[in-house]
Amino acid sequence: MNKITSLFNIQYPIIQAGMIWCSGWKLAAAVSNAGGLGLIGSGSMNPEILTTHIRKCKDATSKPFGVNIPLMFPFADEFIRIVVDENVKIVFTSAGNPAKWTNYLKEKGIVVVHVVANAKSAKKCEEVGVDAIVAEGFEAGGHNGKEETTTMVLIPLVRKTVSIPLIAAGGIATGKGMLAAMTLGADGVQIGSRFVASVESSAHQNFKNKIIETKDGDTFLTLKRIGPVRLIKNKFFFETEQKQNEGASIEELSELLGRGRAKKGMFDGNSEDGELEIGQVAALFNEIEPAANIVREIVEEFEQAHKEISKPFFK
């Protein structure tokens, strides 16, 4: 048992990130059934769809699972009501002010985790009573902090800053990565990219295939003036880069991005004109696997690496 396994009542401190277009009930239930914590990513859902996913997830697992709610999402307030009504026990909030809903959710008996990308936000989370923090580094896929602090620096920094349980995210897809993150001060890890490429992920097969082919340098943090996001370098990416280099306004960039680009790329499978959010760590794995295998491989590699590291290193 550690702080994260006991907080969520799970077997391994491995959290599957709640992600748009990829992490519905199938993935969340598969990860929870495998001993980790599965999260339903609500950021691409509407209230009806979220309700359905929560109910199906409950049918598919008797283990704890959670819902990720991006607080700046138009449906966020309604989603808060839904998770309470549906008796969800764990909520990860992101992209917004943790002060807004933490007290309310905790009064309802819900464990609240908030995602941050800098030490100041971590401090604020602790002050408003959040139960645990996800600290996410620059290498992570999708939306990302403006500070661009990497996991290697962010985790020890947040660890120095707060004493509540800490979950490391960004650049982690393997047991060794997990052990490194815990060496830096994390109590657990949140893994996104590798689960996007799992069998149970609702990502389009084209997107999954693209992810496992990704090499170092194939993703990039772009659209910094709108809100930094890490994408695979495809035709859409290069179009946005060109617009930015030509000095496009925020309005022009927002128009190019549009509302449907992420769905087009990640859910509908248009790998050239769609937005493909994935982390740098995609360069480290090359297989589409069932989520349970992923959890098992991570745990086995973690335990093996832990055994090896316990031997003397030098001198």
Add this chain to the structure above:
Amino acid sequence: MNKITSLFNIQYPIIQAGMIWCSGWKLAAAVSNAGGLGLIGSGSMNPEILTTHIRKCKDATSKPFGVNIPLMFPFADEFIRIVVDENVKIVFTSAGNPAKWTNYLKEKGIVVVHVVANAKSAKKCEEVGVDAIVAEGFEAGGHNGKEETTTMVLIPLVRKTVSIPLIAAGGIATGKGMLAAMTLGADGVQIGSRFVASVESSAHQNFKNKIIETKDGDTFLTLKRIGPVRLIKNKFFFETEQKQNEGASIEELSELLGRGRAKKGMFDGNSEDGELEIGQVAALFNEIEPAANIVREIVEEFEQAHKEISKPFFK
């Protein structure tokens, strides 16, 4: 003993990075005397000054030390002749093609290490016979790779790609960071930022003071069109950012950068108009210390963390 301590015949696999304007003979000798490997950074020297530094370093330590030579530096070829003539036993090359001088240096009995930022370059280093690689992540200070791959992802990726000894750089300043890097597959670490802020560093006191005040988000990778470099966000930084946002040409940016900016900031102590190269990890330490204390603290923290990590984590 491990691969790095035996390759260099040193006590701890801790390498002090060769850095412009900061790492002369005083710092290199202090680190080598403390059991690490000190490097003279030749990239801000001329042939006469480099020769003097090598000779003074020999007088100041009987331990192994090395010289870092950026291969695209105008004096690079002359520096190669100098290290051979002066009987330097260890050379780190960077910023250029490792095929050019590796064979020649190895024939002279010199251990050759090359600095890379991606897996492809690491493979090339191995193919041309380099003895070890430094793989440097996005979080590192100063000049940096175009791929922006972070240490967390780069180290396991390079480890998968090559079998020669691997030194991790970028985001490492502490014993826990060192242990994490070695968990990811490194055999040793190269540390820059923390040694820039050491007593023996030739960085200006103003620069050292600025470094230890640095918080997360205070450095940024900029000048990507000329050659990415991580700097402290000062007046000079914001001027270059503004020029870039206005669509400045490479010529205009090069002119703004000029030749003397790094010296002005790091050596002459002009913290507003000078270029201040430092890594993200500066956010993690707050003291200017003798290099020997830094080495000792890192080793002690490493050993403590190693002891703690050897206990069971969960289940």
